[in-house]
Amino acid sequence: MNDSKNVHGLERLGSVAGGVMMVGKGLRRGGIFGLIQVAIGGVVLARGITGHSSLKDKLEQGRQEMNTVRTKIERVGAELKNLKTSAEVASEKSTV
Structure with missing residues (x-):
């Protein structure tokens, strides 16, 4: 578990x-729905007390992975563009 604080202010x-x-509210409500509300409230309360959210960590990891993939796609796109330009230049030279 990552203990860094990622919930602030x-x-x-x-x-x-x-x-x-x-x-x-969950305690006052009672029953199964009250129990669910208590559980969710407990998770939210723990998030505030500890200053850490595992979900927020996972979202940030996903965002970083998307940026990595985007960078790779852009790099491959640039390489393809260079290959196309080189092929066009070679084709022009061979037909002249």
């Missing part, structure tokens, strides 16, 4: 407040 405060509110 108002986002962290909002997580604590929202988590407390959800846990409270």
